[in-house]
Amino acid sequence: MLLPRHRPSRVWLVLITAFLSLFTMITVPASAAPDSTSKIEESVTEALEAKDSADFWVYFTEQADLSGPSRITDWNDRGQAVLDALRGTADRVQAAARADLEAARADYQSFFIANALHVRGGTTALAESLANRSEVASILASHTYSLPSPQPADPQGSVNAVEWGLSAINADDVWSGFGVQGEGIVVGNIDSGVQFDHPALAAKYRGNTGAGTFDHNYNWFDPSRVCAGGTPCDNNGHGTHTMGTMVGGDGANQIGVAPGARWIAAKGCESNSCSEAALLASGQWMLAPTDSTNANPRPDLRPHVVNNSWGSSNGGAVDLWYSATVNAWRAAGIFPSFSNGNAGPNCNTSGSPGDYSASYSSGAFDINGVIASFSSRGPGQNGDVKPNLAAPGVSVRSSIPGNGYAANSGTSMASPHTSGTVALMWSSAPTLVGDIARTEELLNDTAVDVDNLTCGGTADDNNVFGEGKLDAYAAVDRSPRGPVGTLAGTITDSATGTPISGARVDLVGPSNRSLLTTAAGAYTSTLPVGDYTVTASAFGYGRVSGTVTVTDGQAATHDVALTAQSRATVSGVVRSDTGAAVANATVRIAPGPIPAVTTGADGSYSISNVPHGDYQLTASAGGCSDPRTQALTVDGAETVDLVLPSRSDSFGHRCRLEAASYVEGDTPVTLTGDDAATSVALPFDFFFYGNTYRDAHLATNGHVNFLARSTAYANAAIPGTTAPNAALYPFWDDLLIDASSRVMTKTIGTAPNRDFVIEWRNATFYQATTTRVDIETVLSENGEISYRYRNLDTANPRETGNSATVGIENATGTVALQYSLNSSVLADAQAIRFIPPASGVLTGNVTDANDTLPVAGAIIRALNGTTEVARTTSAADGTYRLRLLAADYTLEVAKQNYVTSSAPLTLDGDVTANIALDTPRAELNTTGLTFLAEAGQLRTATLPLRSTSELSLDYTLTNGASWLWAVPGTASVKPGTSQNLVVRVDPIGLVPGVHDSTVTLATNAGRTPTLTVPVRLVVPEYRKGINVGGPGLTDRNTDVWVDDQRWEPGGFGYLSGGPVVTTRKAIAGTDDDALFQSQRESAGGYRFDLLPAGTYQVQLNFAELTAFQPVGKRVFDVSINGTKVLPNYDIAARVGTLTADVHEFWVTVPEGGSIAIELAALRGKKPPVLNAVRVTHRPDRTS
Incomplete structure (x- = not known):
């Protein structure tokens, strides 16, 4: 049962880190049921008072008993049993409330995981009715919360190409020491979504079926349907980042703790907001993933670990709204990993749900092992120590949407480290899977203690670090992996006995490992028992292999002495493919720590002291040539000449050197100073790396790009994802445009062969203001680019490019043609032309x-x-x-x-x-419908919908008000056919007046996909119809007509009696014959008193009941409130006999006023007659 408590005020912290801030709650009574009013949250009542309806939650007291299912050992059976128990309880307990909602035609959704109902657009009466049920615990408001975008942090260095956080928890040691990377384990996250095809994540997505195809059924859930086409997306970035920390990696970017695990995800946060409904639906889906239609749940496909990098910042309060979900996960064997919150450094700031006893939450520490100032402190529920432990959470680099990487900070970044560690533990020790208590015990016992008592606790367990700093290696090592032993040894030089640092030791056996020796030449590894082949190797030494047996609980030793190899010199000449010597080319030999050398003016190089062995010899010169690599076996002095081929990038750009005249610009650009930028319009569309651009952004620092202004001054190698991108770098350096400098442009030629010149004239350097250069970029309308230079002093390396980047780069920073980087290779006489493919x-x-x-x-x-x-x-x-x-x-x-x-x-x-x-097309009259109805009257109208194309027209009808509905809800119209839409209104519960709404038709038509029909319902405050001379009746429109009666002051009726004439003959011109088959002669008139103020519709029904009545025999005047409205009225002359003739008139009446209808006979004519009269208040009319 959920614990009762007072709801805290909804004051939320907008954090500068990526911790997603949300807040909700469930209140469940622990004693006798309170009255219905006390069950309804005040904010629900306020919302209902402000409007006619509101969204709210209905929570039930009873919770499913999951104690039995939680003891089942089989993974599949356990998940099914938990699902059955939850659904069975919800179906039984919610049955009556659901029936009430169905009867009220309410829009609602049932959640079995929390035994709750989410009602959308519920009324006060409905809320009170539900609260009156004894099984209902509370009626709570529905909320959606704004979220900040994740804030980037300063990146930290990696350790041996592994992100610092992974190294800090020794995850990389788990990979190398145990050969475990999370294989066989599925992790999930509830977050803002995931870029499923990110290079670091695509191969690990469980929905990746290979061959570039994906199946999102049971692997992706978007309860709010934010992402198009049912395809995973992340429109915030937070979820992609946290998932990357759990499992990410693409070789060059080792960002994930458990890169061998697979992942699934639920989008609990719509974008910059997270609704309670989406979060609860996501938690339910994790328990039993569904297909893409949210049907056919499969608890056997639930994840082993769910990471939740979100929560509320609710101070010392414990918000238990998500506790039923966490408890259900635990019962099903799902490890519930949560961030602890970013409300530090004060004590008692742990966020919910991370502060639950049933949740395992992580605080955050930085690269120096210091707790982050923002990391929330405990205690948590029932005074428990929180966080449970601390993990890396400051400047954590991980994946972000757009195939990129970025560093973020927050406990959001810490909990994925813990989640990934659980994946490693369960992968290494399958008997741990689903044993959450034992897993928590191992995590706690192996965490590195940190003595910080500022918020209470002990050195071993406190409310700052919890149990201490996460240690993935120790946790895996202590996991019940089976019989293991230890293998250790030292690698030394056979001649001198000197330890060899960094030697590689490859172990092949029951578990394969690759280790590197320490500075003392030592290696060690804990291994499953069995026979292993040990191979030791090091640069400059021969390879040696041997065998060793690892026994249970024993330490085996295997030392290896390596023999140093002879050394020799490798030399030669580097040339271009034209045969010219290439000066300043870099030549390196690999593998091994041999320094690279640079060719001389004649292209020659020499590398001495190369151990005998097999190598790759590579020469590179930048410029317009590609590197050249050649296999080489050194067994003595070697002479190797290398020819550099002409270069092109992967897009197809080529570059060549040429002689070209320097062209001065003639149009000044307002761009001066240090680190400044501006934009100019191009005179023609410029095609660059497959994109067309119309504007260029110029920087003082010698670069141009086509995306956005950038003042980047520190040059770098290209390609690179850091701005600028889609860029031209004729001379990217820290330049200064001072009073003696100018930036100029010029357009040359006529279309389609125009050139556009961008010139940095007499530019100087920020750190060398006495040095000046002329630089220009010439853009050609055919897509070619030329870099030209003037006044370069070849004796000054800075002027010729020794601190500059020269080249071109695409829009994503993934493809570039780099001519040079920090190399003195530029010259006046030499222009660089970049040529795009045709x-x-x-x-x-x-x-x-x-x-x-x-x-x-x-x-x-x-x-x-x-x-x-x-x-x-x-x-x-x-x-x-x-x-x-x-x-x-x-x-x-x-x-x-x-x-x-x-x-x-x-x-x-x-x-x-x-x-x-081609597209479907709909034809529908959208001028609108107007209904007039009183309580108890259902009004109906039909609208013909026609499909006028050769494609089927699919549509869905939605109604804008509870008193309005249209059918069918969803249907199709075949090409060239029609279908009637039926629109009904019901004024029950509506106050008199005008009520406007719409029926919306959402179609699959391209031109006009949405058609809106205005619907107006007029509810009169007064309506009285009299069947003159006849009994009361209800007509075909369900309108009530009362029987005739004499007027009394303050009432209604005829003013003077006369004979009643009736007939049984059919009346033409009407479907309501009974309203015209009786009449009163010489009635004198009718009067209606004490009317509400407003405009009234007066309806007078006439019919001449005397068959063959001659024209001119019965002629009379009709007046309303003294105004003659039908002078010399002759029924027979107008419509003939036994035929209905209906007249309507409009009258404005003050409050308490009357309507008097006078029938005045003309001399010598038969007396006037009236068959029926009705007076209707029309609030939709003003006159």
Whole structure:
């Protein structure tokens, strides 16, 4: 049972770290049921008073007994038993409340994991009715919370290419020492989503079925349907980051604790917000993942560990709203890992749910082992020590959307380290899987104690570090992995006995390992028992192999002495593929710690003291040549000449050196000073790395980019994902445009052969203001780029590029052609031209195949196989333009609700392709419907919906008010056919007046996907109809007409009696014959008193009941409130006999006023008659 407590005030901390801040709660009574009013949270009552409806939660007292299921050992059976117990309890306990909701036609969702109902748009009466049920514990408000974007942190160094946090918990030692990386374990996170195809995560996604295909069923859950097409996404970045810390890695980026584990995810946070409904639905899904339709739950596919890097900052209060979910996870064997919160450094700041006794929460420490100031401190629920332990959480580098990496800080970053460690433990010791208590015990016992008593506790267990700092290696080592022993030894030089540091020791046996020796030449590893082959090797020494047996609980020793190899010199000449010697080329030999050398002016190099052995010899010179690598066996002095091939990048850009004239700019640009930037419009569209740009962003520091202004002054190697990108680097250095310098531009030539010059004239250096250079970039309309230089002093390395980057780079910082980096290779007489691969311009129009009008916003993609090469969007007039490399493509044109067009395209020059997109089309009268009804009257109207295209029209109807509904809810209309939409209104519970709403038709039509029909319901405050001369009746519209009666003051009725005339003959012109088959002659008139103020509709029904009544025999005047409305009225002349004639008039009446209807006979004519009269208050009319 959930524990009762007072709800804390909803005051939330917006944290600068990535800790997701949320707040909700469940209150459940522990004693006799209170009255219904006390069960309803005050904020729910306030919301219902402010509006007619509100969203709220209904929580029930009874919780499922999970003690039995939790003791089942089989993973699949255990999960099913927990699911059955939860669903069975919810179905039984919620049955009556669900029936009430169904009867009220309420919109609601049931959650079995917490035995709760989420009601959307519930009324006061409904809330009170539910609260009156004894099984209901509370009615609580529904909330959604704003979240900050994750804040980047300063990156920290890696240790041996492993992120510092992994090294700090010794995760890399687990990989190397135990050969375990989390294999066989599935982790999940409830977060902002995950970029499923991120290079560090795609291979580990359980939905990755290979061959570039993915199956998101049971692997991804988006309860709020934020991500398009059911495909995982992360529109915040937080979830991708936390998942990366658990399992990420792409070789170069070792960011994940358990890179061998698989992952699934639930999007509990819609974007910068997290709703309670999404969080609870996500927790339920983790217990029993469902398919993409949220059906067919499979508890056997639940994750082993769920990471929750979110929570509330609720001070000393313990918010138990999520405790039922955590308890259910534990019962099913799912390890519940939580961040502890970012509300530190004060004590008593642990966040919920991390502060639950049932949750395992992590605090955060930095690279120096110091607790983070923001890391929340305990205690937690029942005075428990919180956090449970601390893990790396400051400047943690991990994956982010867009295939990138970034450092963030927060306990959000700490708990994934703990989650990944559990994956390592359970992977190494399968008997631990699902044994949460034993796992927690091992984590606690192996954590490194930190004596910090500022918030109470002991050196071993305190409310700052918890049990201490996470140690993944010790936790795995203490896990019940089976019989193990220890193997240790020392690697030495056979001639001198000197220990060899950094020697590699490869162990092959029951568990394979690769180890490196310490500075003392030592190695050690704990291994499963068995026979192993031990191979030792080191640079400059021969390889030696031997065998050893590891026995249970014993320490085996295997020392190895390696023999040093002879050494020799490797020399030669580096040339270009034209035969010219390449000066300043770098030549290196690998593997091994041999320093690289630089070629002389004649291209020669020499590397001495190279041990005999097999190597790769590489020469590189930057510029316009590619590196050249050649296999080499050194068994004496070696002479090796290397030829450098011409270079190109992976996109196809080539570069060449040429002589070109320097062209001065003629248009000044307002750009001066240090580290400044501005933007200029290009005179033509510039095609660069597959994208077309129309603006350039110039920086004082010798670079131009096409994305955004950048003042980056510290040059770096390219490619690199740090801004600037989509960039030209003619001379990226820390330059200064002072009073003696200028930035200029110039346009040369005519279309389509124009050039655009960007010149840094007489630029100086921030750290060398006496040195000046002229630099320019020339952009050609055909996509070529030329870098040119003037006044370079070849005797001054700074002027010739020894601190500059020169090259070009794509928009993502993943492809570049780097000519030089910090190399003195530039010269006045030498221009550098970058030449793109051949291309052409694809243009066309996108239209709607139905109306032939332009389609704006269509996505035009050029595909090479299934890989997108380029894309653009059609303009408002349907036109598009796309420059592409010359090649064969598939041209795909798509827009929501249109049939995607796909056709082959050969682009060998400029090509035009016009596309007409097919789409359904709906025809519906949307002028609106108006109903007039009183309580108890249901009104109905039909709207014909026609499909006027050659495609089926699918639609869904939604209603904008509780008094309005339309059917069918979801259906299809076949091409060329129609279907009637039925619209009904029910004014029950509505106050008199005008009520406006809409019926919305969401269709799959491209041109107008949403059709809205205004619906107005008029509820009169007064309506009285009299069946003159006849009995009371209800007409075909369910309107009530009372029997005739004499007027009394303050009432209604006829003013003077006269004979009643009736007939049984049929009356033409009406479906309500009974309203016209009786009449009163010489009635004198009718009066209605004490009317509410407003405009009234007066309806008068006439029929001449005397068959063959001659025209001109019965003629009379009709007046209302003294105004003649029907002068010389002759029924027979107007419509004939036995035929209905209905007249309506509008009258404005003050409060308490009357309506008097006078029937005045004309001299010599038959007396006037009236068959029925009705007076209706019309609040929708003003006159």
